[in-house]
Amino acid sequence: GMRRIVSLARDYSTRRIAFGNTLNKWPLHLKVLADLEIKTRAGLLLTLESTRLLGKQEGGRSTEKEALLLRLITPIVKLHTGKICVPAISEGIECFGGQGYIEDTGLPGILRDTQVTAIWEGTTNVLSLDVLRVFATTKFAAAEAFAARIKEIISKTKNSNEKLQKAGDALESALNQLLGTLKTAQKDSDF
Numbered sequence: 001g002m003r004r005i006v007s008l009a010r011d012y013s014t015r016r017i018a019f020g021n022t023l024n025k026w027p028l029h030l031k032v033l034a035d036l037e038i039k040t041r042a043g044l045l046l047t048l049e050s051t052r053l054l055g056k057q058e059g060g061r062s063t064e065k066e067a068l069l070l071r072l073i074t075p076i077v078k079l080h081t082g083k084i085c086v087p088a089i090s091e092g093i094e095c096f097g098g099q100g101y102i103e104d105t106g107l108p109g110i111l112r113d114t115q116v117t118a119i120w121e122g123t124t125n126v127l128s129l130d131v132l133r134v135f136a137t138t139k140f141a142a143a144e145a146f147a148a149r150i151k152e153i154i155s156k157t158k159n160s161n162e163k164l165q166k167a168g169d170a171l172e173s174a175l176n177q178l179l180g181t182l183k184t185a186q187k188d189s190d191f
Helices: 002-013 027-058 064-094 097-101 107-121 124-138 141-155 162-188
Strands: none
Touching (some): 002 027, 064 107, 064 141, 097 107, 124 141, 141 162
16 A cells, blocks of 8 residues: 555656646655655565565574564564554645545545554554563564664665665664663563
8 A cells, every 4th residue: 555655646746736836846745755655665675574584484494583583573564564554645645635535536445445454463552562472482582683683784784875874873773772671671570
């Protein structure tokens, strides 16, 4: 749904004229489209990572760390994509103005069909508890597998442009905070 709405909104922006220009000439509209594109790509990349890990596991080629990582990110993928798709598609439909509300366009159906994602994949509370269960049952091994994969991704930004390096540094800082929080939680509870 997200990819579809972004594609449709981008196309519509080249045709719809507002205040003397097509929508794709207005910076605010471009920002909305860019934000939607980023969310769509992020959801896709996260889903593809879990698919890659699942393929390795089903083919009997996954390492123990990869199996732990798959177990950890499966509920995260469901939670994240389920939560971002409804507001993203709603925002995408806004790009059409009143046309987005008209049934004959098919756009309202995309939003309705998307509503089921979070329901079907499980509530965010249940999925969050599943993530905690993974941390608890693996005694920090899943967190270490996650950290290793994130650090592997970050290492690829080190010799990139400055903005990508800064993003990698920010991600590394957030990862270190997460690991610190998990270690504290593990010491302070039955975690």
